[in-house]
Amino acid sequence: MKGTLLKRTLIFGGARSGKSAYAExxxxxxxxxxxxxxxxxAGDAEMQARIAHHQARRPAQWQTHECPINLAQSIAQLSxxxxxILLDCLTLWLSNLLFFETHExxxxxxxxxxxxxxxxxxxxxxxxxxxxxxxxxxxxEVGMGIIPQGxxxxxxxxxxxxxxxxxxxxxxxxxxxxxxxPLHLKGG
Numbered sequence: 001m002k003g004t005l006l007k008r009t010l011i012f013g014g015a016r017s018g019k020s021a022y023a024e025x026x027x028x029x030x031x032x033x034x035x036x037x038x039x040x041x042a043g044d045a046e047m048q049a050r051i052a053h054h055q056a057r058r059p060a061q062w063q064t065h066e067c068p069i070n071l072a073q074s075i076a077q078l079s080x081x082x083x084x085i086l087l088d089c090l091t092l093w094l095s096n097l098l099f100f101e102t103h104e105x106x107x108x109x110x111x112x113x114x115x116x117x118x119x120x121x122x123x124x125x126x127x128x129x130x131x132x133x134x135x136x137x138x139x140x141e142v143g144m145g146i147i148p149q150g151x152x153x154x155x156x157x158x159x160x161x162x163x164x165x166x167x168x169x170x171x172x173x174x175x176x177x178x179x180x181x182p183l184h185l186k187g188g
Contacts (some may be wrong), residue, residue, distance in 0.1 A: 008171040010126060011182070012164055018180030020088055023136045024082045030134065032084040037075070039093040058062050060128060062086075063170070068096040069116070071081040072123035079133040090139035090167065092162050097121070098156060111155035123162065128170050139164050141176070 009026065013019040027034045036058060042048040043142040071093055079085055083153050091123070097117040130133070143161045168174045173187035182188075 005073045005132065007134055008163070009134075009136045009173040009175070010139065010167050010171045011136060011175050011177060012141050014141055014144070015179035017177045019138050019177040020054065020141075021057070021180065022175070022182055023086055023088065023138050023178050026136055027062075027084055027086045027127060028059065030084045032082065032134065034053070034059070035078045035083055035085045036062045037078070037085060037087040037090060038064060038066050038073065039071065039087070039096060041066055041092075041096060068093065069120065072120065072145060074129040075124070075127050075135065079131050079135065081132045083133050085133065085135040086138075088138040090163060091142065092135055094160055094163060095156065098152075098159075108151055111151050113155075113159070117159075125166055125170065128167070137167060137171075139167070 001016065009023075011019045011023045011026075037177075038053075038054075040050065055064075063073055064079075065078065071087070075085060075087070097114065097120055098117045101114045140160065141164070143157050148157060171186065174185045175181070175182040175188060176185055
């Protein structure tokens with residue numbers, strides 16, 4: 001498996017599908033030093049437990065950086081030809097951006113993207129174009145269920161889908177994970 005990664009890889013799937021574990025296996029198999037970019041924020045006990053579960057699986061030699069908002073900046077600073085960045089996860093980052101600016105969203109009607117969302121999304125897509133090293137990005141597929149009732153939930157599902165499409169278009173390898181099994185959609 002060593003040396004099979006391409007420069008940009010997207011791994012996505014549903015909740016608890018095994019996508020993070022698969023991404024970690026690929027990172028280990030690369031043989032490169034790994035820089036882990038964590039986007040999760042421990043806002044409650046349940047999220048703290050999820051974060052602890054991920055931390056326990058990570059090899060001790062991996063460098064971990066928390067970047068809930070400024071993802072493009074972190075990638076630009078930490079990527080090199082000699083390392084691999086493992087980013088987990090894009091949908092948590094999207095959620096962080098959505099609620100970065102404190103304000104109420106309407107139950108019905110249209111949602112206007114926060115200014116920081118627009119800036120950070122564009123910066124992420126730009127930094128991926130000229131990346132010197134390899135990156136594995138993990139994301140959730142949230143658009144396969146029932147259409148949510150609330151405007152903010154629909155906006156989130158739509159934007160997650162658009163983000164996954166934009167990232168996948170730039171990746172040489174894209175894999176869907178279900179039940180711990182990867183299905184290679186692009187470059188596999």
